[in-house]
Amino acid sequence: MIMDGFTAIAEPTRRAILDCLRTGERDVTTLVTELRISQPLASKHLRVLREAGLVEASVRGKRRVYRLAKEPLPDVLAWIGPYARQWSIAFDRLEHVLESESS
Amino acid sequence: MIMDGFTAIAEPTRRAILDCLRTGERDVTTLVTELRISQPLASKHLRVLREAGLVEASVRGKRRVYRLAKEPLPDVLAWIGPYARQWSIAFDRLEHVLESESS
DNA sequence: TCATAATATGAACTATTGGTTATATGAATG
DNA sequence: CATTCATATAACCAATAGTTCATATTATGA
Numbered sequence: 001m002i003m004d005g006f007t008a009i010a011e012p013t014r015r016a017i018l019d020c021l022r023t024g025e026r027d028v029t030t031l032v033t034e035l036r037i038s039q040p041l042a043s044k045h046l047r048v049l050r051e052a053g054l055v056e057a058s059v060r061g062k063r064r065v066y067r068l069a070k071e072p073l074p075d076v077l078a079w080i081g082p083y084a085r086q087w088s089i090a091f092d093r094l095e096h097v098l099e100s101e102s103s
Numbered sequence: 104m105i106m107d108g109f110t111a112i113a114e115p116t117r118r119a120i121l122d123c124l125r126t127g128e129r130d131v132t133t134l135v136t137e138l139r140i141s142q143p144l145a146s147k148h149l150r151v152l153r154e155a156g157l158v159e160a161s162v163r164g165k166r167r168v169y170r171l172a173k174e175p176l177p178d179v180l181a182w183i184g185p186y187a188r189q190w191s192i193a194f195d196r197l198e199h200v201l202e203s204e205s206s
Numbered sequence: 207t208c209a210t211a212a213t214a215t216g217a218a219c220t221a222t223t224g225g226t227t228a229t230a231t232g233a234a235t236g
Numbered sequence: 237c238a239t240t241c242a243t244a245t246a247a248c249c250a251a252t253a254g255t256t257c258a259t260a261t262t263a264t265g266a
Binding site for chain 2: 006007009010015018022071072073076077079080082083084085087093094097098
Binding site: 165166 | 211212213214215
């Protein structure tokens with residue numbers, strides 16, 4: 001299986017899982033009820049996200065608690081940078097401003 | 104077919120096409136030779152990118168010249184923003200700096 | 207207008223993916 | 237221990253995606 005970040009976030013349900021986890025960690029059952037998906041489907045998507053390094057899990061009792069990885073999506077962010085005109089503009093402006101400040 | 108931005112950039116060859124077009128417009132034949140793919144495959148991927156709004160084409164003689172759309176990937180950029188920690192940090196800093204400057 | 211160059215499209219094939227149901231695993235609890 | 241709860245996995249199916257080869261389309265130039 002083993003998917004890259006791009007393929008991992010191409011699936012709407014997986015994006016929904018990530019968005020959900022962005023507000024805090026969740027166990028599988030919580031995700032299942034919040035996203036209204038079947039439990040096996042959740043487990044499958046979570047496995048993909050885990051293998052792609054986007055989420056991490058820890059075993060807490062019989063629950064498995066998932067959370068976002070600290071630096072998720074490095075490949076996607078690196079690739080998409082040049083296409084984020086607004087963002088690169090913000091970067092450039094920031095650099096300029098900080099430069100002229102320090103002088 | 105009609106794919107969204109996420110699915111469009113999930114395919115490595117399509118990302119390669121976009122990266123290629125980032126340095127300037129190209130006709131199909133040029134893309135074919137630069138990326139070493141078959142011509143029908145190029146046309147198919149270009150169609151996907153066109154329908155997803157990532158590239159535009161203009162007919163120039165018997166050539167079809169493709170270029171990046173002006174604001175490509177709005178959906179992806181919007182979704183990924185909150186995950187781009189470094190970038191949001193840059194944004195925040197920029198806001199602060201500009202604020203304290205104007206006062 | 208005929209031949210050719212550039213691109214798009216269609217048909218067919220294969221691989222992969224997202225989804226289901228059923229079952230296995232493994233911890234907690236009575 | 238036996239049961240139940242939480243999660244993962246297996247087997248399978250339908251839909252879709254990527255690829256190739258062959259053919260259609262369209263514009264150009266002789």
